[in-house]
Amino acid sequence: MLYRDVLGSYTTYGGGSSGRIANIQLACESCNDVILNPGDTFSYNDTVGERTIERGFQSAPVIANGQLVPGIGWGICQVSSTLYAACLNAGLEIVERYPHSKPVAYIPSGMDATVSWGILDYKFKNNTEYPVKIQDSYANGAIFVQILGTREG
Template sequence: MFTFLSVLLVASLSVNAEDANVIINNNEITLDTVEIQQYGLDLIDHALIDEYKLINLMDSLDEVIYKEAQDAQFNKDGTIIKEKLGVTLDRREFNRLFRKLYYSDKKGKLKVPKTSVYPKVDQGLLREVSMKELGRYVTFYKQSNSERSHNIALAAEAINNTVVFPGETFSFNGVVGERTTERGYKQAPVIVKGELSEDIGGGICQVSSTLYNAVDLKGVQIVERYAHSRRVPYVPPGRDATVSWWGPDFVFKNLYNEPILIRAKSENGQMNVTVHSSDTVEYFNGSED
């Protein structure tokens, strides 16, 4: 019998397919009565739906359908790239249509319903939170070390255009992600237990340290920061923020009444981070004083 596993395989290959039970056409998935009837509790009472199997079905459908929304962001030339809607399975409507057809005596088809996923940041919000500069910091590096420069550029790109909402926490590791060769990072010098060594992603601590100095503001609470085991050359003593995927993280919380925008770029031997918000931004400490 045509199983839903076959549907996933066909969908993942982006091939149109048609079967007595399932139709996939133009990214639309349609289930008919024969497919739906497979989700009954056969060993107990076919009049009942196997809820566990139904949840697994919806999860599998969502894997095929889901498309992440994209926030608006600034391009390199300063223009705004408009946000894009995402899409996901409309679980409530799917549940309703599935049960209606399952308990119907008539044959029919269920066109799998979708719903939009809205981005957190649209172009209107992005314009608003870029009005006022709150902080800025620049560090320098040698471009001749191409591997380290490459890693710095990748990490800078990862944090660029990040919007942190009021009360929200920013995690450097969470935003940048794991530094692996598969994600484009290269082996470069790092400090390990006070000794200079080589490791994948070497150089990104300059990005986290530059960010730390840029966001060290009245309305930003530094939640987690660790210093290197030895002095680094790109910031003054005590002004660094070391990070490691399996170790230290750099974390801060936005205590302003408005979202803050992080702009970061690495070029010509300079690592530059600026922090922005709206004209109405002010620090809120939880009291009326």
């Protein structure tokens, strides 16, 4: 039976501006119910896509070179970081991951996974013998991510 077990999960908390919340919701919707077969590699940038106004992403401050500057898509790194922590808890193979240039408040130091379209990506590989599914959601200031699969053995 596929997806019967929660292999790993993680929750982060944080709200912010309406633009940041809209960006988080778009990123969550993009990643929700993504299935990876054994050996498949997940790319956050490929899955979420380019962050543009035309695609519904909104302007909000982003971290660039250690400073907060105006940008499109602020908040999506909280989703990638929550996903990263869930993947670590699931024992999935991390292929590519970068920390922010300064600490972020929504996750313990060293647990973040920053992304930037065309520059920095977060990738992991399904190193299990069965398909895995990402389930994530945003509600009341909380991002919840779980990795569903089948425990081996």
